Amino acid sequence: MSEEPIVRVEHLKTWFEVSRGWLAKKDVVKAVDDVSLEVYPGETFGLVGESGCGKSTLGRTIVKINEPTAGRIFVKGHDITTLKGKELKDFRRYCQLIFQDPYASLDARMTVGEIIKEPMEIHNMYANDAEREEHVVELLKMVGLKPDHIRRYPHEFSGGQRQRISIARTLALKPEFIVCDEPISALDVSIQAQIINLLEKIQKETGIAYLFIAHDLSMVEHISKRIGVMYLGHLVEVGDARDLYHDPKHPYTKALLSAVPIPDPVKGKSMKRQILEGELPSPINPPSGCPFRTRCPFAMEKCAEKMPEMKQYGDRSVACWKVEEEAE
Secondary structure, three states, X not given: OOOOOOEEEEEEXXXXXXXXXXXXOOXXXXXXXXXXXXXXXXXEEEEEOOOOOOHHHHHHHHOOOOOOOEEEEEEOOEEOOOOOHHHHHHHOOOEEEEOOOOOOOOOOOOOHHHHHHHHHHHOOOOOOHHHHHHHHHHHHHHOOOOHHHHHOOHHHOOHHHHHHHHHHHHHOOOOXXXXXXXXXXXXXXXXXXXXXHHHHHHHHHHOOXXXXXXXXXXXXXXXXXXXXXXXXXXXXEEEEHHHHHHOOOOHHHHHHHHOOOOOOHHHHHHOOOOOOOOOOOOOOOOOOOOOOOOOOOOOOHHHHHOOOOOEEEOOEEEOOHHHHHHHO
């Protein structure tokens, strides 16, 4: 892509110390380990992988909820990795986060109007409270809620409506980039489609870029322009959504896609499934070399010796020794 990315991450690491006791040596959980990616204005970058692979930690690190252990984060060309205080507060206007759980992310003691208005007050947006309330009403209409919902409390709404309130709060500061941290996983299937359509509609109207984190590969393929696949803290494949979905290169991506249910019983029975053996290794004590080798049906001796680098194959980036061998 010729244009500048709105968000660029370079060799990002987010590690957490875990204590097994007062006198015991502390272990390190490598939740995100050397990840680089770019998100461009107006696009949706999908991020998929198993639970515990580091997707949410990556998203939360990009918006500076978690502090990075190493690496750099750029927003609109500015390095925000070490921002603190007022500079960090100013950055929040450009990057926001939609949380996974619409029941836990809203303060039960505040009205919908107060919840959405709070970010505007913190950042001194608009001249007075009347203008802020007017903007709250506009946001409620934008996310498909009624103006009279402004006086109600979160417990009066369904899960889908609460997530719409969360989205309205996220839009209050007019951000240019939003991390959507599994925003549909806690909702009914019929409501999930409504939220996805809403996010797409908002993107068309405002040009916001999304980092969309989810488990549902078919939903990610529908909403995303590009998709990144994470495994045990590492990106293993990045490419165009449709190309990656129909022609996966990395063995882990193939296994994930083979697990997606197919709404055709005849076609589903004829499809060959790639079933992963074993459990996801611990991020405290990951395997040597390629982190996927302990579950990979194509693992070679080389896989245990050295971590494969992310390399470009046409429009696809893949970190896999087998793919590299086949390309030579």
